[in-house]
Amino acid sequence: MSEIAKKPIKLTETILRDAHQSLIATRMTTEQMMPIVPKMDQVGYHAVECWGGATFDASIRFLHEDPWERLRKFRDGFKNTKLQMLFRGQNILGYRPYADDVVEYFVQKSVANGIDIIRIFDCMNDLRNLQTAVTASNKEKAEAQVALSYTLGDAYTLEYWTTMAKKIEEMGANSICIKDMAGLLLPYQATELVGALKEATDLPIELHTHYTSGVASMTYMKAVEAGVDVIDTAMSPFAMGTSQPATEVMVETFKGTPYDTGMDQKLLAEIADYFRPIRDEALDSGLLNPKNLGVNIKTLLYQVPGGMLSNLTSQLKEQHAEDKYYEVLEEVPRVRKDLGECPLVTPSSQIVGTQAVFNVIMGERYKMVTKETKAVLSGQYGATAKPFNPEVQKKCIGDAEIITCRPADLIPDELDTLEKEMAQYKEQDEDVLSYALFPQVATDFFKYRDAQKTKVDATEADTENGAYPV
16 A cells, blocks of 8 residues: 555534534524634635535525525635535435536536535435536536445445546546545544545545544544545534534644644634534524434444434324334335445435335335335436345336436426526526525525515615604
């Protein structure tokens, strides 16, 4: 094995996206974030992950905020720091595949509004579902980072990962991320994986994991020693549990070593002080469940991401079947194997989890089959690492036609139709993209936005007439 060059480790900060998505259901508002941006901009992060993932949906649905406006404010505030987003390949930030013209336009507008790095992943690791987004990112001169959804299973050998890395380099990506959404990557496996990827490709390697299973900091340490280029961390008030390892801890760990980040702990302490009351408020209100801050060893035993565990619990509660929890946990890996041993990440984690719940509650496997399970088995989400279980496929979809091409090849251009559908609400070019991803939620938001304007106009008129708003 070639000698690994020891160099300062770079950090991507996740507190403005994944950290609060993982711990408080993506409920941090733009107003809460903006005052600390100037200080965060002085840290010297490799990047700040601040957009994409569930932030888009949550902004419109729960916070009545325009996610595009949030991004523009971040761009104005972060004068020295790259901004990063998470992008679900052909699904963009939604839950279905979109036509290429929508994907291309979304990338174009994301970069125009301030994004520098687009981390692109697919829940099946089907690279065909990533190519359009990678090509569009290259065209807009953003960094196209392809994320491998890390998982365990017979199919996922070192050879699988190194072959994928070579293909990613060939498709025009600028960097690779090992996206360990369930915290399954163990420290010595990280040494092996990072070492193998470093030999297979010249692209920079970034590692993203979650603390759910309790090993993440150790995994980062071994990955850094093995030559990984960037690690994802979260400021301590929103670190650990189902989030990432703490930024300050990793900075201190590598201080005085060849991996020293050179970051100022006093500055980081001021940033942590800012976020702490927001965390305390979330704990007091119940938005932050203390259970999400502990170690959940079931993650390693059942290979189930933390967010998926909480989904299973709530589904079983609705069905008054909480006593079936462990049966469902044992059923999850079986369903996953039937469905081609796909990684468990949005939306495949929800599909596998829900099907496992039905299989247990109905007392017969695949007696009741969700439309999403049928879609997976008919190839609508793309190719899986292993073949589907043919008996299960037959039972669920009969003789239905199986898609073997890239699913988006079957979707005609959509932008013009979408533009016509939402023309009455359009105030900015980006509105059509909000509508494309979440038609009903975006329409409700546009109506809310109009109502707020009407209120403001009325207030201004009253003030001009000598009246004062109450």
